[in-house]
Amino acid sequence: MTPMRHSVSDDRLLAYAAGALSSPEALVVATHLWMRPQAGAFARRLEAVGGRLLEDIPPEPLPADALARVMARAETDAGTVEPALPLNDMPQLPEPLRRHALGPWRWMGPGVRVRDVLGPRDGACRVILLEIQPGRVMPRHTHGGVELTCVLSGAYATDDERFDRGDLEEADQHTLHQPRVVSDEACLCVAALDGQILLDGWLGRLIQPFIRL
Numbered sequence: 718m719t720p721m722r723h724s725v726s727d728d729r730l731l732a733y734a735a736g737a738l739s740s741p742e743a744l745v746v747a748t749h750l751w752m753r754p755q756a757g758a759f760a761r762r763l764e765a766v767g768g769r770l771l772e773d774i775p776p777e778p779l780p781a782d783a784l785a786r787v788m789a790r791a792e793t794d795a796g797t798v799e800p801a802l803p804l805n806d807m808p809q810l811p812e813p814l815r816r817h818a819l820g821p822w823r824w825m826g827p828g829v830r831v832r833d834v835l836g837p838r839d840g841a842c843r844v845i846l847l848e849i850q851p852g853r854v855m856p857r858h859t860h861g862g863v864e865l866t867c868v869l870s871g872a873y874a875t876d877d878e879r880f881d882r883g884d885l886e887e888a889d890q891h892t893l894h895q896p897r898v899v900s901d902e903a904c905l906c907v908a909a910l911d912g913q914i915l916l917d918g919w920l921g922r923l924i925q926p927f928i929r930l
Contacts, residue, residue, distance in 0.1 A: 723884040725749055729865075739839035741909035745865040745885070747813040748907055752867070752883035807846075810869065814907060819846070828853040834907065842911040849873070849896075849904045857895035862911030864888040871904030873897060 725733070725746055732738050733746045805819050820833035828850035837844050842862070849855065851871075865887055872881045875894040880886055888894065898904045 723878070723880055723886060724753060725885050726887060729887065739842050739909070739911075740837040741839055741842045741844045741911075742863070742865055744813060744817075744834070744837045744844055745867050745907055745909040748811045748869075749867045749883065749885040751811045751813055752869075817844075822848075829855070840911075842909060844907060844909050847906045847908055849898050849906075851898050851901055851903060854897040855895060857893065859890055859893045861890065864892075864908060864910055866906050866908040869905045869907060871898060871900035871902045873904045873906075874899045 729738070729742075729746065733743055733750075736743075738746065805815055805817060807819065808815065814834065817837065818835045820835055822830045822832045825831050830848050832846050834844035834846060846869075847866075849871075865885065866880075867885045868880050868882050870882055872879060873896045874880070875896055878886075879899065
């Protein structure tokens with residue numbers, strides 16, 4: 718049987734095309750669209766339509782001190798030295814992810830490790846890479862906010878759905894699931910997390926303080 722293909726929802730795709738998603742969510746959606754060229758082409762058409770609509774909006778005059786404020790900001794930024802970031806050492810990643818430096822891998826449990834995708838943040842929302850070895854089952858959990866997960870390689874399944882390479886899962890505080898890796902290879906995912914995952918049951922609550930993605 719051909720696996721179900723999970724794509725970004727219409728509402729989130731429209732928000733992406735309009736530039737209304739947070740930076741972490743936009744990066745995960747961009748990765749998904751890069752892996753699904755047909756969906757990516759549709760997103761570009763939406764962006765083009767939005768651009769034409771913007772052209773029809775009458776221009777607003779700039780404040781009198783706009784140029785002075787921009788020049789002052791440029792002088793401030795010129796004196797700021799940005800700290801060096803680690804290089805991206807995973808050339809096999811989709812192109813949107815290769816633009817960002819990566820933090821070190823962190824051990825999260827037997828057969829599970831995670832690393833930060835540096836740069837795209839919006840408050841508590843950030844981007845991570847999650848690698849889970851074959852046969853591993855994650856704890857049953859829900860979410861403190863929105864979680865967007867795109868499968869980069871391998872596959873995982875929940876109670877009634879399977880997510881393969883390029884698939885996108887959209888979860889939130891109303892989603893209770895327990896992903897398990899069903900591929901013969903490790904499952905590598907990129908995820909935008911808004912807040913922490915919240916483990917289910919008494920055992921989950923007991924070990925919750927030790928789980929930090």
